[in-house]
Amino acid sequence: MTEDDNAFWQFLPDLTEPRFATLQQQDAHEYAAAFERNAQPPWLHGLWQHWRQLFEEPFWGITNDGVIRPGLFSLQEEDVLVAEIATVAQRLLSLLEENERERISYHIDSPEWRSWSNPEFLLSNKGIRLDEVNANVRDAAMKLLQRTLSLEGYQKALGAMRINGFLGRLVKALRICNDFSYNLVLFGRLSATTPWGFSFYGHHLCLNVLLYRNQTVVSPCFTGAEPNVIDDPHDPYVGTRILQEEERLGLQLIQSLPP
Template sequence: MTSTEKQDAQHGEFRKFLPDLDTPRFHAIAKNDAYGHAKELLEHHRPPWLYGLYVHWRKLFEEPFKGVTNDGTVRPSLFPIRDEGIPIASIVAAAHAITSQLSPAQAAKTTLHIDSPEWRTWSNPEFLLSDKGIRLESLTPPLRTSVLALLEATLSPEGYAKALAAMRINHFLGELVNAPRVMNEHSYNFVLFGTPAVDKPWGFSFYGHHLCLSVFLYKTQIVVSPWFTGAEPNCIDEGPWKGTRILHEEERLGLLLMQSLGEGEREKARTYVKMKDEKMPKGRWNHDDQRHLCGAYRDNRVVPYEGVVVASLGAEQRELVRKILGQYLLYLPEKSRELKLEDCEEWFGETYFSWIGGYADDDPFYYRIQSPVVIVEFDHHSGVFLANSEPAKFHIHTLLRTPNAGDYGFALRRQIGASVAQEYVWEG
């Protein structure tokens, strides 16, 4: 059996864990649309564990943005303003095609200030916790097409294909659990920050269940961070999109890297043996993020370095790290991706690879690659809609953060603001 066939067999096991839809939980979600489903959480506090997490998230949101760090101190001068070659004129034209179709009411909800704190109110559960912007499923077909055209103009071709695949897998899950009005191909919100222009900073957020993208643009430079991409299951085995799957390369390359390490290196990389280990300190695991540290609302989290230093590894292992990071930077257009990969390589002396779980072919696992300029996380999850109580390879969460205030283009916005202020003083 080839590795691809083995992966397909593992991921196809999700059919053993299809839930009992004849339960109150699934009766409730089947009768609701996204707004009714959110009301269950926000007004009726169901489910209680997620409502508690939501309350905690809102407290975190009240903190001024600082950025993820490894020790609580933001390191300056890591992210230069530069030419990354993105087709900004085409992207701006695609954005104007959206704004020209918005009604006054839609525009009021959709176009926010460039420095709005609402950049940070994305989240990956299916509950619509932040109803800003426009929602694809509620739009006219021309306007919905225009939003997707902006995504296509902004992302790399392979990144756009990955985003579409995540949306289609979300639709597939909605069909599996009889919740098509809550989880479907178009159950995503879109919001603009700033005014689209070729020479001024602006951006947008596109978010919903298992796909959240924060995109900042300035001239020919782009930041896609933070982003979250997940799938439950991570493959479609029937219907018009049969054969669609995502996140398998991140899985394959991560496992290959761990298995290629020497015994001493593996021991150093492996921070916990079990996926939910009794040695984990309080807060290291939670019901929603499980092993993830840098998910929604964790904009200011302190994440200490742990694991093995990438620069200490052999050439083969360093190349695997580069390939993994290439997958995590896939949303970026090619030139921007290559420049950011070069940034990452420059910091391999302070880049750490860490692992949780087993590393046999069939084992579920978590890994993180962390440096001053990037954090990526991969996690096999237990079931949320499917009934597997233990982490399984068919339910995957991945995310990327740019630490040291790089998220949401914040570090660049500070520089742009300072530059504008200097020009104003000089002209004055």
């Protein structure tokens, strides 16, 4: 690692400030309730209210300029073994209590597939939350993620989760940010022939997956990191780093632009 890699340490906030002193005493549900009640920070609360307004509107498609972009996805032959992924998901369901199975299961056309969110605030509390279930359920959920993604994709997701735990340790708020502070929701009936999918979301990692026959579509998705490297020699995942290639390409793009 270079000196630049760990430069983030100088930007750590003052953890004695009221905001951080308070969140260190809260769990994810208390933190989210206080956010809604106090509307703090106001810029994020305003953004969340805007999101909720957009959620009430019907979904028409994807656009970046107001015009829906057609043909983004098409049916095609892939070598994805969806039947095996469905078996892994069924194993997960078999480990859940009845009320948990009800919480995790949504219709394939449920509008809730649009209600994922990536801030540390638990703004969309549906499905099961991995830091609130037993180890067997948590392992089964991670097995579903591993079986669905490529090796590179899974390692990237795992890195984001571990860095989120590192962040929680940095700010002493592990009940809000930790390796498993993520929600998992299933959409549709598990099948090898009809569409179904799942949403896996939380701070700095959101994956929305649709599976059909032998095809997988992962979209929309989001991966972030704050910081993007674990450099504490005492951390169990020291050396974990993600997004370095994206960082390089982004910097290259910015540097290529005129002043």
